[in-house]
Amino acid sequence: MRVRASAPGKAILVGEHFVVEGSPAIAVALDVRAHVTVERIEENIVKVISRELGEATYGEHEEEDRLYPVYIAAREVVQRSGEPTGLKITVESDIPPGAGMGSSAAVAVATVAATAKLLGLTLTPDEVAQSALAAEVVVHGKPSGIDPTVSSYGGAILFKKGDKPKRINADFDQIRLVLADSGIQRSTGKLVSKVLETKKKFPGILEPLYRSATELVEKTREALENGDFATVGELMNINHGLLSALGVSNAKLEELVYAAREAGALGSKITGAGGGGMVLALCWKEDAESVCQRLRGLAARIIVTPVSDKGIAYTLEN
Numbered sequence: 001m002r003v004r005a006s007a008p009g010k011a012i013l014v015g016e017h018f019v020v021e022g023s024p025a026i027a028v029a030l031d032v033r034a035h036v037t038v039e040r041i042e043e044n045i046v047k048v049i050s051r052e053l054g055e056a057t058y059g060e061h062e063e064e065d066r067l068y069p070v071y072i073a074a075r076e077v078v079q080r081s082g083e084p085t086g087l088k089i090t091v092e093s094d095i096p097p098g099a100g101m102g103s104s105a106a107v108a109v110a111t112v113a114a115t116a117k118l119l120g121l122t123l124t125p126d127e128v129a130q131s132a133l134a135a136e137v138v139v140h141g142k143p144s145g146i147d148p149t150v151s152s153y154g155g156a157i158l159f160k161k162g163d164k165p166k167r168i169n170a171d172f173d174q175i176r177l178v179l180a181d182s183g184i185q186r187s188t189g190k191l192v193s194k195v196l197e198t199k200k201k202f203p204g205i206l207e208p209l210y211r212s213a214t215e216l217v218e219k220t221r222e223a224l225e226n227g228d229f230a231t232v233g234e235l236m237n238i239n240h241g242l243l244s245a246l247g248v249s250n251a252k253l254e255e256l257v258y259a260a261r262e263a264g265a266l267g268s269k270i271t272g273a274g275g276g277g278m279v280l281a282l283c284w285k286e287d288a289e290s291v292c293q294r295l296r297g298l299a300a301r302i303i304v305t306p307v308s309d310k311g312i313a314y315t316l317e318n
C-alpha cells in the first residue's frame with residue numbers, strides 16, 4: 001500500500017517573530033502545496049526521494065542534510081506507532097523553499113500525515129502539527145510551531161504558543177495574496193536568534209513592541225471576522241514597521257513593500273523571518289494584477305494565490 005498526502009504552504013498575516021516569545025500571530029494557508037507519498041519497504045531504513053532536492057537514506061548512518069527533517073518527521077510517527085518499519089518517502093513540493101512560505105513545515109506535515117495513515121494511526125491536526133514540529137526544530141532551532149499548525153488546519157489560524165489554535169471565521173473570496181520574492185536567501189534560525197539578542201540587549205525598548213504586536217493581532221482578528229480588509233491592510237502596514245524596528249528588514253524588502261502599496265495593495269509587509277525571502281501584499285482580487293505588474297522587474301519571483309481552506313488532504317491511496 002502507498003499513501004499520498006498533501007499540505008499547504010502558509011503566509012503569516014501578522015505577528016511573526018513576536019510569536020516566538022508568546023505573543024499571538026495569524027497565519028493563512030495558501031493554494032500552493034507539498035505532496036508526499038509513503039510506502040513500506042523491506043529493509044529497515046528510510047529512503048527519501050525529493051523531486052527538488054535529490055535522494056538520501058537514513059537509518060544506520062545519519063547525516064543532517066537537507067532531507068534529514070523529512071526523516072525526522074517520519075521517525076516521530078514510527079516511534080509513536082511502536083512498530084519499527086522501513087519506508088520509502090517521495091516528496092514533491094510546489095512551495096519555494098527558504099522564502100517564508102512554510103515549505104519545510106508543509107513537507108513535514110504531509111510526511112507525518114501520510115506515514116500515520118500508512119501505519120494505521122489516527123492523528124488529530126494538532127497531533128500531526130506536533131510531530132511535524134520535531135522536524136522544524138532541526139530546520140530552525142526555536143520554531144514557534146505556527147507553520148505546521150496552519151499547514152495542518154488550513155484556513156486562517158490564530159496561533160499562540162501553548163494555547164489551542166483557533167480557526168478564524170473570515171471570508172477571503174474577494175482577496176488575493178501577492179507574494180514577491182526578494183531573491184535574498186536567509187536563515188530563519190539566525191534571524192530569530194538575532195531578534196532575541198536585540199530584545200535581551202534593549203528589553204525596555206522592545207517589550208512595548210511585543211505588547212503592541214499582541215494588540216495588533218487581536219485587532220486584525222476582529223477586522224478579519226468583520227470582513228474589514230482595509231483595516232487588515234492598515235494593520236499589516238503597522239506590523240511591517242514593528243518588524244523593521246526589530247531589525248529584520250532591508251532596502252530590497254522596503255522597496256518591494258512600498259511598490260506594492262503604491263500599486264494599490266490594501267497592505268504589505270515582510271512575511272516570515274525577514275532578512276530576505278518574501279514580501280506579502282494583501283489585495284482585492286481585481287487589483288492583484290496591477291500590483292503584480294508593478295512588482296515584476298523588482299522581484300525575483302511573484303506568486304499570486306487565494307487563501308486556501310484546505311489543510312491536510314489525502315490525494316491517493318492504493
Ligand code: PMV
Nearest residue numbers: 016017100143144188272273
Ligand atoms: O521560516 P519563516 O520565514 O516562515 O518564519 C517563521 C516565523 C517566525 O516567527 C520568524 C519564526 C517562528 O518559528 O514562528
